[in-house]
Amino acid sequence: MALSAQQIPRWFNSVKLRSLINTVQLTKRFTRPGRTLLHGFSAQPQMSSDNCFLQWGFKTYKTSSSWNSSQTTSSGSQENNSAQSTLLPLTNEQSEKTQKIPSFDSEVFLEELDDLPPLSPMQPISEEEAIQIIAAPPLPPSSFTLRDYVDHSETLQKLVLLGVDLSKIEKHPDAANLLLRLDFEKDIKQILLFLKDVGIEDNQLGAFLTKNYAIFSQDLENMKTRVAYLHSKNFSKADVAQMVRKAPFLLNFSVERLDNRLGFFQKELQLSVKKTRELVVRLPRLLTGSLEPVKENMKVYHLELGFKHNEIQHMITKIPKMLTANKRKLTETFDYVHNVMSIPHHIIVKFPQVFNTRLFKVKERHLFLTYLGRAQYDPAKPNYISLDKLVSIPDEIFCEEIAKASVQDFEKFLKTL
Numbered sequence: 487m488a489l490s491a492q493q494i495p496r497w498f499n500s501v502k503l504r505s506l507i508n509t510v511q512l513t514k515r516f517t518r519p520g521r522t523l524l525h526g527f528s529a530q531p532q533m534s535s536d537n538c539f540l541q542w543g544f545k546t547y548k549t550s551s552s553w554n555s556s557q558t559t560s561s562g563s564q565e566n567n568s569a570q571s572t573l574l575p576l577t578n579e580q581s582e583k584t585q586k587i588p589s590f591d592s593e594v595f596l597e598e599l600d601d602l603p604p605l606s607p608m609q610p611i612s613e614e615e616a617i618q619i620i621a622a623p624p625l626p627p628s629s630f631t632l633r634d635y636v637d638h639s640e641t642l643q644k645l646v647l648l649g650v651d652l653s654k655i656e657k658h659p660d661a662a663n664l665l666l667r668l669d670f671e672k673d674i675k676q677i678l679l680f681l682k683d684v685g686i687e688d689n690q691l692g693a694f695l696t697k698n699y700a701i702f703s704q705d706l707e708n709m710k711t712r713v714a715y716l717h718s719k720n721f722s723k724a725d726v727a728q729m730v731r732k733a734p735f736l737l738n739f740s741v742e743r744l745d746n747r748l749g750f751f752q753k754e755l756q757l758s759v760k761k762t763r764e765l766v767v768r769l770p771r772l773l774t775g776s777l778e779p780v781k782e783n784m785k786v787y788h789l790e791l792g793f794k795h796n797e798i799q800h801m802i803t804k805i806p807k808m809l810t811a812n813k814r815k816l817t818e819t820f821d822y823v824h825n826v827m828s829i830p831h832h833i834i835v836k837f838p839q840v841f842n843t844r845l846f847k848v849k850e851r852h853l854f855l856t857y858l859g860r861a862q863y864d865p866a867k868p869n870y871i872s873l874d875k876l877v878s879i880p881d882e883i884f885c886e887e888i889a890k891a892s893v894q895d896f897e898k899f900l901k902t903l
Contacts, residue, residue: 640670641669642665648678648691649689649691649696655699661699664699665702668702677701677702677704680706680709681694681701681730684713684726684730685723685726685728685731686730697734697735698734698735698737698738700738701737704737712736712739712741712744715741715745719763720763721763725763728767729770729773730770732769733771739774743773747766747773747777748762748773751772754780754784755798755802757803761803764803765803768806769806769807771810772806772809772810779809780809782813783808783809783810783811784798791816791817793835797831801835801838808842811842816841818845819843820834822845822848827852827861828863829873833873837872837877839873840876843878847877850900851884851889854891854896855871858890860888871888875887881893
């Protein structure tokens with residue numbers, strides 16, 4: 487007897503429930519644990535109860551329409567047997583497919599990895615994979631030190647290898663920002679080759695660039711023009727190299743400024759072209775530093791210390807640092823040498839090294855000679871002691887040749903001061 491329309495939904499539910507129970511039992515009996523392929527993905531076959539029901543339920547429904555009511559009692563056991571006979575081949579078929587899964591260790595060769603599609607950056611990953619990811623530290627948007635940027639900047643790394651002291655450069659924020667924007671190959675390499683051509687040695691580049699980091703903002707052709715100008719003024723290649731080493735900022739100044747500086751010293755000191763050239767080679771910072779200390783010291787020598795113009799000219803050509811020396815030191819040294827030691831101007835002019843010596847050293851030796859009765863600085867009298875020997879020789883020679891005493895005696899005397 488055929489099922490009525492009201493009985494069909496109830497029958498479908500009972501059949502689906504029995505199919506689900508049988509499927510679970512068969513899965514426990516026949517399936518085996520899956521194998522892990524890669525990164526935690528499993529190859530275990532899975533079977534949906536809905537699929538089992540669709541493959542079996544509709545087939546059963548076709549046959550059930552021809553059954554009569556007398557066969558209803560035995561239909562349950564027949565359906566169970568039919569479900570098992572229908573599901574069992576399907577499970578075996580899935581198991582065969584599972585067994586056909588190739589072994590990753592034995593069948594996947596290295597050359598086949600190139601054929602694999604690239605992983606998408608949006609592909610989800612497991613927590614274990616996320617923990618294993620080592621991300622590079624982010625570039626800080628701002629920092630007080632260049633150390634935070636060295637790992638990210640090839641330019642900074644190569645400058646460190648050259649010996650550049652970044653800790654000194656980072657004190658100037660504008661300079662630090664400049665270095666971070668530069669490309670070593672495009673912006674720095676040609677300047678380094680130019681400096682080597684000028685005469686800066688490899689072991690001198692680090693100290694030079696640490697002082698004159700602003701050279702990277704200079705136009706290369708303009709710097710070549712400045713070097714050519716110095717050569718046109720008869721400065722030799724060795725002279726230019728020495729000047730650039732002693733005054734790293736020299737190449738940053740325009741030709742007009744260099745020309746004006748050379749003209750100033752030649753006119754102000756009334757020096758010849760050769761003397762002017764020798765002066766700036768020995769003290770090239772005269773071309774790069776401020777002129778105010780120079781002008782002030784010229785007035786001090788002439789108005790306060792009472793030296794004549796030709797005497798000033800003679801002293802500064804022998805000791806160029808006298809042009810930039812500290813005014814207080816100059817006056818204190820002159821006062822002690824001239825007024826305490828009673829040395830006249832014309833003798834001081836012959837030995838201007840005294841202005842380049844620490845005053846306490848002059849005092850110590852003069853007092854020791856006075857204690858011994860040997861402080862005689864007049865060249866017209868016997869036992870004359872020149873200012874040159876007084877200030878330039880070491881203590882051992884001073885005690886042996888000038889004071890005629892031992893170093894121990896000199897040290898004992900100093901303790902009494």
